[in-house]
Amino acid sequence: MKNYVHMHGNYWKAWMLPLLLSVSSGHAAIPAKEVRSYWRATEGPIKGQVLDETGKGIPGVNIQIKGTIQGVSTNANGEFEISQAPDRARLVVSFIGYKTQEVSVGNQTRLTIQLVPDQNQLSEVVVVGYGTQERKNLIGSITKIDPSDTKNIPTGSFDAQLQGKIPGVQISSNTGVPGEAVNIRVRGATSINADNDPLYVVDGVFINNNSLQSVSTGGKATSPIADINPSDIESIEILKDAEATALYGSRGANGVILITTKRGNFEQKPKVSLNASTGWSKAARLWDLTTGPEHAQLVNEWWINTGKDTPSLNRTVANRPFRPVSEGGRGLPEEQQTYDRLGELFRTARLQNYDLSLAGGTTNTKYYIGGSYTQQEAIIKPINFERASFKINLDQKVNDKVQVGVSNILSRTFRNQARAGDGPQGGLLQAALHTPTYLSPYENGVLVGRAGFDNLTLLLNNYDVHSISLRYIGNVYGEAEIVPGLKFRTSFGLDYNGYDESEYWNNLLIAGSPSGLATSSQTQFSSVLNEQTLAYRKTLGNKHTFGLLVGNTLQSDVLKRTYAEGRGFANNNFTQISSASTTAASQNWSKSTLASFFAKADYNFAGRYLINASIRADGSSRFGNERKWGYFPAVGAAWRIKQEEFLKDVTVLSDLKLRASYGITGNQNGIGNFAAQGLWTGGASYQGSPGIAPQQLGNPDLQWEKTRQLNVGLDLAFFNGRLSAEFNVYNKYTTNGLLQLTLPATTGFSTYWSNAAEISNKGFELGIQSVNLQTSQLKWTTSLNLARNVNTIEKLETPLRYGSRDLILQQQGHPLYSFWVYRQLSVDPQTGNVVYEDVNKDGKITTDDRQILGSIWPKLFGGLTNNLTYGSFDLNVFFSFSYGNKIYNHNKFFGEGGGARDAARIIFASNLARWQKPGDITDVPRPDGVNVNNYRDGGSRWLEDGSFLRLRSLTLGYTLPKTWSKKVGLDNLRLYAVGTNLWLLTKYTGLDPESSASSDQNQQGIDLGTPPQPVGLQLGLNVTL
């Protein structure tokens, strides 16, 4: 094995030498004063040996004379020789897994250099629930992410940027609109009616991640996470298994995302950082559409075919729609014009981003101040996302024992919004995918009206929907060391979100007919959190370390909304509700509270055996009186096998750890705050007078949804950590699943909240990291992660249908989000009609013949990152992939209307492959009526493979040599270019295999009216001084 390493050492050097030479001219030209001062007066050979911490020679160590390209590597015994070295040379000695050393040669000719192991990776500090831990002592499954690689991906929110970065965490962007909600699933989904999103904790504050949006944007929702500037984040930890999440008890079932924002350091000189970038983005591909003549041809065929099928319709060749104008028709097909509306809607969008921060500290104070502004236009007009944010983190030592501090994030997010999803009124893509042959925006120089969907030009000129989110996330803490090892900490946190939305639909738009509609919605969400912890840590002798933690939290969330609307405006110059002739208003208030107590004990024997146990008790106001409290225990153990005597000498193996954990976590998010209570509403008015009526049935037995999870993990590292891998298998099983159970309608109610579903998630995750090459000039690292999750509904009495046209069915024995379709077997070459599979063999195609054919779950997903630094250049290439997931191309269903939707929709070019005459072999049937067999809702023809491999980002950076940047007074200057989504490999025939029209968790995977994620290019610079 040693030889193996050695060979590779030499091999790398030989291989890279030409490259080194070719790019080294910049460095040869560094005869700066300070370097020159080390040069020896007399030149001569230097010999030496490099030893490891045990005194053994290390082969393959790279030794380079600083400031030159001259370098050698050690032989099998760790020895090296440099034939010609300048006087006072400094040697840079580097080897993977050890700290790089600089050695001053002085007048010596023989050197012995002992390298110190770099425990960087193993001793890396990881933020865990209510504390931090060194990686080597972790028992749970936690992934730590440094967001600096991804923070330039223009998505608005940091969670969307993490796609493909975390093993076992599936992130789907849903849309190309920046700042919109993403679908994020940590180890699958556990619930049907409660939330499946993870818990987000920012500097100890449990923040709201449910959109406060109330205006309709076609099923889409904004992301509250986009209020946070990704550049303010220092690290992101994703807690996945029960051991890691158990301290978050009731909130942990869907994983926990811990965000730690940047802070200063004690005794740090003020450091100013500036990051500025500007960029452009556009759609990589658009739909292939029929021209006006092609459209007309298909419509005529449809007309004639339906006439043949149903003679009573009196549709014949003679009265086909596209017949000569002289015969009363719309002109022959070849006379039709083609209006390009996509070109009017899509644009090259501008992006800009500026971050400025100051960090530093004195003996007792450390601070971080940051300000940022970002603007991202969507690739479709008029959508725009802007965020201005401000941050102050401050920590002050009061004395040796007491420290206080604050964290503050204040941001204002402004959005120009539009309906880029489902829906008839104001739907951008529906308006853009309109009939190509008519409705030019102008007729005799005057803008004309709409048909079915809005006229696109009118829509774009008059869209007036925007929202302003004012967000504060802050925390003040005090911590004191009562006796050595015993720390008390108390903190108060606040998450406040004022969300201001307004719409004005003037009378040229469908939604504003006939005389204008204005709405205003003011929503306020505030979450107040108080938390105390008492932690004790003690080492006895040198082998026993134990820790104890107890604590409590109290949280209170209040949501308020005031809504007003006005209709009937004198003209389009009046846009405020006060000018409307009829107005309406409403007000909502809702509150929930949570009280929690938790305790954790851990024990570490000689860094070899680690065990811990924790329990959390949560009381929630949402549940029935006797069912408010839930108890969530977890245990975990790890064995660092590498620390055992028998592995001590296996030097190739640098770490081996086996971990196991089991625990129970809960979920209550997403259910109504008063879900357990029987309620009457006051909104049942009649003839303008108030009325009351039953609203929902109570269920005093409503209780916590609970997920038990077993996790077994193996951590491996080889060659001093040069190659490391983490492997986890898990089994999650959710019981008491919160479900709106169907009641017989004869009771007067249709559902009530109950604990009725069971869902399992099983899977594995693999993360591999390797340093492929490392010399003092060149470093190439690769990290790969892949995961598989198998989701199954284990218990559900009645199947539930979701999505437009019931495309999604939740059914026992199948995964959540399964597509429920009619399987198209073929198109009969004789008749041109679709042949569907007659599942129940009754000779008819009815809903009973729908079947589940796939789901949105991939068989395998993950990401691959390569980092290459060479001298002053850095390159980051990041791919994400998903394999085996399905997507329903609903755009294509509408676009292949076979002529039936002539009046409202364009026809996709794919429809031209229709059957025309006996003998034609095709999968596109002859055009005929709507919703008869051939163009039936839910045909499997539009259910497609959504697998993809995406070059998510490619970043190339160049850091100016220090000597140059120093000259202009800068500490560091880096120029970079980021390309986003530059390449996509997929069989999907829509625009983007990640599109989803709805942000509703039960309606994922239906692609309708959604713009794709754009291809982007940004140019930027980082400056520190």
Add this chain to the structure above:
Amino acid sequence: MKATFLILVSILFLTSCQSFLDVKPKESISDAVTITDKTSAETAVRGVYSALASGNYYGTNFQAIGYLSGDNVEWTGSQSIVQEFINHKVNADNGMISGVWIAIYQTINRANNVLAKVNDVADPALTTALKNQYLGEAYFVRALAYFDLARVWGGVPLITKPTVTPADNRGIARSSTAETYAQVLKDLDAAESLLPATTDRYRATQKTVWALKARYYLYQKDWVKAEEYASKLIGDATNYSLIKPYRTFFADTPGVRRNPFSRFSTTVPLKSTPIAGSGSRKLTVVRVSGHPIRLWSRYSTMPAWVETGAYSSPKTTKIAGTATSTTATLAQTLRTCFALPNNT
């Protein structure tokens, strides 16, 4: 240190968890305290009428499932749920049908709550006369609901007690059509005895009961009784007469009393009237002189003349032209039931 512990202890225990976790809504009230005095009884009865007016019942859909089957209605949208009515081939899982079914039983449950609770209210302000009126109105609405159920589904489960817990009213078998009609008559009789013989355009009175009884007996082919009850209204010429022209029945024109559609739902403009569903399943009916009634959904198209002002002088001629269309009968039912006034 001592102080710190004191703070901790106080925060932990002085906050009474029980009251901290006891959060009551402000928009709604607990179903334990609903009909307790005159005001709550009065508002609960309005709640019953409001259910009758809901979108899935008389608001829109209950009528739509009738007239969609007419031969003068065309559906050009892409959703099969509506097309099923046009094709006269309605599947059991049709969402509009279940929506109507649910809405009617919601109405019944509201009426049942009034019937079960009003008698026990001890508030002296709730006089016997008022109690009788409220109970009578609830009986009338329940009668109308079972009458509608019987006409559409035949025999149905007869629920006469309110649902208070998820276990209530479960497992009640379907009654026969005759039993269902018997329930209708029983409720009508109760309503007739409790309600005053006044004229009210918005709420049920004894006269409204007569109107529905006339209709009920028509369905029972009891021509004598049908005539008897119809005659009671026809004879009341000071309050009731036929409106002319017929189309004003559907109009919402100033000077003309609102039609029963708008009485139950919101005010709707003539030229485009949302008639069914909400949100993604909204339908719009457009009635223009010289054209058949057309229905528009989000995926269908309004021709240019609708949007460019060609409808400036609409002349609604009819909403349902054939004897087989249930819309006509429904309209007549409502006209009779709610005793539309003349135009003056």
